[in-house]
Amino acid sequence: MLIDTHCHLASPTLVGEMDGVVERAIAAGVTRMVIIGTDLEDCQICIDLAERYPQIYAAVGIHPCSVTEVDTDDWLDQVAAWAAHPKVVAIGEIGLDYYHDAPDGWTTETYHQRQKTFLERQLELAVQLGKNVVVHNRESWDDTVDMVRAYNGKLRAVFHCHTSAWAAAEPLIAANHLVSFTGIATFKNAAAVREAATAAVPGQFMLETDAPYLAPVPHRGKRCEPAHVRHTAEAIAQFRGESLEHLAAHTTETARDFFGGLGSM
Numbered sequence: 228m229l230i231d232t233h234c235h236l237a238s239p240t241l242v243g244e245m246d247g248v249v250e251r252a253i254a255a256g257v258t259r260m261v262i263i264g265t266d267l268e269d270c271q272i273c274i275d276l277a278e279r280y281p282q283i284y285a286a287v288g289i290h291p292c293s294v295t296e297v298d299t300d301d302w303l304d305q306v307a308a309w310a311a312h313p314k315v316v317a318i319g320e321i322g323l324d325y326y327h328d329a330p331d332g333w334t335t336e337t338y339h340q341r342q343k344t345f346l347e348r349q350l351e352l353a354v355q356l357g358k359n360v361v362v363h364n365r366e367s368w369d370d371t372v373d374m375v376r377a378y379n380g381k382l383r384a385v386f387h388c389h390t391s392a393w394a395a396a397e398p399l400i401a402a403n404h405l406v407s408f409t410g411i412a413t414f415k416n417a418a419a420v421r422e423a424a425t426a427a428v429p430g431q432f433m434l435e436t437d438a439p440y441l442a443p444v445p446h447r448g449k450r451c452e453p454a455h456v457r458h459t460a461e462a463i464a465q466f467r468g469e470s471l472e473h474l475a476a477h478t479t480e481t482a483r484d485f486f487g488g489l490g491s492m
């Protein structure tokens with residue numbers, strides 16, 4: 228039994244064939260999916276999907292690449308209202324993204340500042356609600372870690388799609404945060420991910436797809452879906468010299484602990 232702890236099933240490329248996506252996941256042994264909201268439209272879709280499928284749980288939040296599209300002042304109240312839903316198990320996807328250019332009408336400075344404001348307010352909300360957070364960082368590692376560090380001991384964060392060496396993750400792990408690994412672990416040129424996924428001990432990491440992105444080998448370059456987390460699990464189990472069953476058992480336990488339940492399986 229495996230859990231895809233981070234996928235975007237509200238994506239237009241997946242949402243239209245959800246019965247098939249869920250069936251294929253179950254057939255691959257992926258019996259829980261945590262689907263991750265990124266903006267005010269798709270958080271609502273995530274809630275609807277979580278209500279429809281017992282296998283689906285949700286995280287809600289405003290992704291750093293969506294902060295300039297939010298044009299209401301009550302966005303945080305909306306996130307808080309969704310977070311009260313019994314199947315919402317985290318706040319996310321939140322974080323900082325310095326990879327993408329500022330959209331029209333924004334400078335790099337005002338764009339990054341708005342991302343920081345959104346991250347800060349959602350971290351505060353998570354503490355108030357007693358939820359953990361799903362964190363995105365891209366070319367923004369130091370600032371993201373600095374901002375989350377202020378909440379050490381008050382919440383736990385998963386730094387998703389970890390692609391650096393394990394040494395980079397160690398300060399986070401020491402503060403009781405987690406990382407998660409995507410299908411990048413199956414790519415031939417991903418030596419750092421292989422090293423990190425091998426060095427991590429049980430309880431320090433989870434598995435994810437980030438579907439519809441980052442499909443693992445043998446689906447690389449195609450649309451990714453939660454069933455594919457099995458390929459990532461098989462590859463990581465092999466680097467670690469442990470059985471797929473053992474890896475599945477401890478990553479599932481880590482996810483259940485981090486998200487607070489996910490129902491009886």
Ligand SMILES: [Zn+2]
Pocket residue numbers: 233235263320437
């Ligand atoms: Zn994501």
